[in-house]
Amino acid sequence: MLLSSIFAAAVGLSHASTSAADAHFDWDGIEPSWDLEYTPCYGELQCARLLLPLDWLKPEDTSRTVAIAIAKLPAQVDAGDEAFGGTVITNPGGPGDSGVIHMIRNGHYLQSMFDGEKRRHEILSFDPRGMFHSTPIADCYRRDQADSSLSQWQLQGFGLLGDSSTEQFRRRRAHAAAFGQRCALADKEQSYIREHMSTASVARDMLAMVDTIEELKRKEMRGGSEASRLELRSDQVKNAATEPRIQYYGTSYGTVLGNTFLSMFPGRVHRMVLDGLVVGEDYVNLEWSTNLADTTKVVEYFYQACFAARSRCALWRSSDESWGSIKARVDQLIAQLDQDPQPVAIMGGPEGVITGVEVRTAFLDPLYDPLNRHEALAKTLDDALEGNYTLLLEQLGRSRKVDVCSAPAAQEEYTWLHHANLAVNCGDGKDASGFDIAYWQSYVQRLKEISPHMGDLWAEGTFSCSGWQIRPKYHFGGPFTSPAADPGLQSGRPSAAPLLLSSLYDPVTPLRSAYRVGRGHPGSRVLVQRSVGHCAFLSSPSECTRRYIREYMAEGKLPAEGAECEPDCVPFEDCPYEKAVLPR
Numbered sequence: 001m002l003l004s005s006i007f008a009a010a011v012g013l014s015h016a017s018t019s020a021a022d023a024h025f026d027w028d029g030i031e032p033s034w035d036l037e038y039t040p041c042y043g044e045l046q047c048a049r050l051l052l053p054l055d056w057l058k059p060e061d062t063s064r065t066v067a068i069a070i071a072k073l074p075a076q077v078d079a080g081d082e083a084f085g086g087t088v089i090t091n092p093g094g095p096g097d098s099g100v101i102h103m104i105r106n107g108h109y110l111q112s113m114f115d116g117e118k119r120r121h122e123i124l125s126f127d128p129r130g131m132f133h134s135t136p137i138a139d140c141y142r143r144d145q146a147d148s149s150l151s152q153w154q155l156q157g158f159g160l161l162g163d164s165s166t167e168q169f170r171r172r173r174a175h176a177a178a179f180g181q182r183c184a185l186a187d188k189e190q191s192y193i194r195e196h197m198s199t200a201s202v203a204r205d206m207l208a209m210v211d212t213i214e215e216l217k218r219k220e221m222r223g224g225s226e227a228s229r230l231e232l233r234s235d236q237v238k239n240a241a242t243e244p245r246i247q248y249y250g251t252s253y254g255t256v257l258g259n260t261f262l263s264m265f266p267g268r269v270h271r272m273v274l275d276g277l278v279v280g281e282d283y284v285n286l287e288w289s290t291n292l293a294d295t296t297k298v299v300e301y302f303y304q305a306c307f308a309a310r311s312r313c314a315l316w317r318s319s320d321e322s323w324g325s326i327k328a329r330v331d332q333l334i335a336q337l338d339q340d341p342q343p344v345a346i347m348g349g350p351e352g353v354i355t356g357v358e359v360r361t362a363f364l365d366p367l368y369d370p371l372n373r374h375e376a377l378a379k380t381l382d383d384a385l386e387g388n389y390t391l392l393l394e395q396l397g398r399s400r401k402v403d404v405c406s407a408p409a410a411q412e413e414y415t416w417l418h419h420a421n422l423a424v425n426c427g428d429g430k431d432a433s434g435f436d437i438a439y440w441q442s443y444v445q446r447l448k449e450i451s452p453h454m455g456d457l458w459a460e461g462t463f464s465c466s467g468w469q470i471r472p473k474y475h476f477g478g479p480f481t482s483p484a485a486d487p488g489l490q491s492g493r494p495s496a497a498p499l500l501l502s503s504l505y506d507p508v509t510p511l512r513s514a515y516r517v518g519r520g521h522p523g524s525r526v527l528v529q530r531s532v533g534h535c536a537f538l539s540s541p542s543e544c545t546r547r548y549i550r551e552y553m554a555e556g557k558l559p560a561e562g563a564e565c566e567p568d569c570v571p572f573e574d575c576p577y578e579k580a581v582l583p584r
């Protein structure tokens, strides 16, 4: 799940745009089509804009459409080659994260997870409905940078739920409702896209993609005549067993999407790898109370790794007797700043105030991605202990000059990730508009008890739904279950049970959630990667994990019960291997 964008809503990070600084591609230059027509993009990738019905309850209405932005990394062999292992569709999570950015940043890494000597895969991802390069966009500010920036600074003045009085709670709730109204106004001129952004709609999009990918493959192999495509369609109707099946890898919220697909269309699943599991029932109930079970352990791991790294960790002092000494210093700083907020003024940007929340917020991305971010976090905290908040402000995205001109954002700016996140989360979840202040107060309290460090920040996510007005037309609320797998392609059954991956300690999708999700899917297995961070994917590369994934992809074979893998890298030490990175 996407903590940072959620927290960001309250602390002002959300509009720090994800600029795909990596590269530029002119998406407007592609004409959307009902077939997959690829154009080279971003170096080695291939991009397409696939037309699909806006409303899957009225698929015959072809006048109302979405154009889904798709990016794929081709396989290292041709589709006709014996070693061609088909397409793996991936979703990076959020909801809201861009699959296109995911492919640009992690495409090769993903391919290396799935490819063995005997099998080579094409890796494909997409910007789900309403997001980034897919159209129409679900940007409540319609790309207006001024509205976006002004809202960002306004939010910072409100303060977090965690330390809010009842009065402040009321203000926050009114503000959430105002934002909900704003989005509902924008929706009218954006084809009512938010009514069609539920996970059920996206799962149905993926089913259409699977069919379209198969069509393209057969077309290429048969020389592409129209007659053969029609023949293919009638084939599919005649024999359900030959219907193409998905191979899917989803991380974080991407496991909700995968689980939804598996539960809605079990007979259309070939392979399903879910990494960093979210409990579907908890998610659609808008409870989100299972996520933080291990967050404290992940925070402590930062200090343990720092203590073990000694002088490689900026926070370490030779007088430290244990990791607890380091933690005590930072905890004291947080408490002090909450008591006595500190002013900061820098040239070239607005002045600001630093409290304990700013320090806690600095942990968010590093807790997800220790391998890439713990060293920098240690430096940021060390500076803050010395009273220098420059790095902290940078990390919070507050050192940038804010542009207050009413100019449209550039095409490569994805400024509405948080808006897309709400459209999906709030629409999938039950309607929270009637929950009263007492409910939210006790909810925040409950989450703070589970995780003193992160509970109040996490509560911001569900609270944002208190003002959301738009309900989805097409909705899946469970049950999150599937029938026993059948490798013989029996109709209505997956070809293999899902492979469930988890890091040992995950800040937002704890290991126990993997076991709980597994109970809905007979024959599924949990593979524990003994690393710390969000999903096995971001926590560390692991050759051991890859071996299991490759076996599963090739033969549908699942690990033995209790299987575990060691990570190949740990934070604060050199990692000689390629690593995954947060796709935002």
Ligand SMILES: *[C@@H]1O[C@H](CO)[C@@H](O)[C@H](O)[C@H]1NC(C)=O
Residues within 6 Å of the ligand: 383, 388, 389, 390, 391
């Ligand atoms: C504060 O920290 C930044 C980044 O580490 C550094 O460039 C700057 O010189 C520091 N300022 C002072 C006054 O030490």
